[in-house]
Amino acid sequence: MVRRSKSAAPPVCRRRAFMVRRSRSLLAISGPMCGLTLAVVTYAGGPPSWVDDLSPIARGDWNDDRAAHLIERAGFGGTPEEIERLAAMTPPQAVDWLVDYEAIDNSILEPFDESRIWDPGMDPFPPSRAEAVRMGRERGEALGVNVLPEGSPRRLQPVVDKFFYGLRANSIETQRLGAWWANRMLTTTRPLEEKLTLFWHGHFATGDTKVRDYRMMRRQNEMLRANAAGTLRDLLVGILKDPAMLVYLDNGENVKKHPNENFGRELLELFTMGVGQYTERDVREAARAFTGWTNDVLAFKFDAGQHDFSDKTFLGRTGPFNGEDIIDAILEQPVT
Incomplete structure (x- = not known):
């Protein structure tokens, strides 16, 4: 075969x-x-006798x-x-x-082996070339060139461009991470654990082409595995506080004065209830509830200054809901 x-x-x-x-x-x-x-x-x-036959x-x-x-x-x-x-x-x-x-003992599996090609000095990694230029200007340096202190024998010291080196380093580590996970699927003594992890990875879809940080993808993989057979609430809270998902669905841009609906819409449409089970107002109110949910590189961060603490009306209920309140309201719906 x-x-x-x-x-x-x-x-x-x-x-x-x-x-x-x-x-x-x-x-x-x-x-x-x-x-x-x-x-x-x-x-x-x-x-053929197996089709639609659920008898023991x-x-x-x-x-x-x-x-x-x-x-x-x-x-x-x-x-x-x-x-x-x-x-x-x-x-x-x-x-x-x-x-x-x-x-079941699964100690045969090896943890992911960091190659250390990712330089810790690259944090925070610029999300775009334009942002890299802006950061360089703020720090008084051109993109890829540091100005050395006066008296240095070399006034201009070329350095590795953070943005493009970071993209390459991340690409290499992401490929290694994928190979590591595939090998884990092949060798695990807990086959259902990896099958469920793969299932949830497909359901709560993210992609490194946008996240661009293999460390976030690795931690998301670990979170999905840890919650694969647990409660749906724990899984939803975990994925919605996951840095990779927050980056992928632009929730760092979801702030009090300018809510971004992407996060709330995906939660309702793709992750839980499905099309036709909610209103556009529910999407907008969910977005407000998730304002301030962002990440500090590899950790979830709640930015209270950017959160909308006022009342929202969601799925027929009104209150000063936050993100976890929205999750609970969704889970109470029969369609979920």
């Missing part, structure tokens, strides 16, 4: 194909370090094929040994093993 290059893949990479479902197909993906190429393979699914599987009908199907749906496929171990359980035991994953 997956075509190998001529060079032998490392043992870890032979354990499991990383498969992401696209309709009724699977896209088999693995990084260059695994020596694999890309291949799209047709997924035939289970027998009897112990006598539980076998290797059904165990393989389960671990493929709840994870990224299994090795023959993993499938055999799952098939030896009863169906309830197999489900419990997948779902109650926190008790």
